[in-house]
Amino acid sequence: MQVDVQTKKNFLSWLVATVQFPRREIYWMINYLVSHDSVLENLHIVEHADKTPRGLRLSANKAHKEALTLFIEEHEFINSEQIFHEIRMNWKKELFVEFDFEGKWHSEKYLRVLEDNPYNSWNDTIHPEIVSSIENFLHQKEKQLEIEALYQEIDHALETNNRADFEVLTEKLAEKLRETVR
Structure with missing residues (x-):
């Protein structure tokens, strides 16, 4: 600049x-x-x-x-x-x-x-610990956004009475939630 x-x-x-x-x-x-x-x-x-x-x-x-x-x-x-x-x-x-x-x-x-x-x-x-901390934060934020998107898709499946999508999406959500606990 x-x-x-x-x-x-x-x-x-x-x-x-x-x-x-x-x-x-x-x-x-x-x-x-x-x-x-x-x-x-x-x-x-x-x-x-x-x-x-x-x-x-x-x-x-x-x-x-x-x-x-x-x-x-x-x-x-x-x-x-x-x-x-x-x-x-x-x-x-x-x-x-x-x-x-x-x-x-x-x-x-x-x-x-x-x-x-x-x-x-x-x-x-930039100290490597700071870089690592930022990368971890961004990774967690990405997971959080993916989970929020799944919740919205599940809501849409419920609103449209689409049982097949609901089951697939809730399974994906359960998997994402298990990943965040690990």
Whole structure:
């Protein structure tokens, strides 16, 4: 999903006005991004910027050791002047930016600009237990819908006095119900 420049600008402006970042350089960086459409065209807001060839993490979360970190390949840079210079000089290159702030998963503005990270897709990071749980839920739901459909067919057989269909359908229903108990 490609997010348009104006939507990114709106989000970044909201971010500057709303989130308390620990370093003023982060505000300078965001304001620079807002004022340069050419940079925003190649900017992608993602999770796990450290997994990308060129990523930037801006954090208001004290859990991160550094509030401002640039990742290039396997290297980390924390010097704000060096980071700003790299972004300014390489504005034609894709930049993957991660914002870490409290309540981001409840922010419609954040979710509107969030893109799937092509270097760390959310589909690839789902825990196998969650996948198994979802598959079990869908399987149970499918069985439930099959049983409900059989009940409707049985009702129809009763309404039309069709004894043969009634007997076949009740046997199918009994079998489905036995399967769900197992």
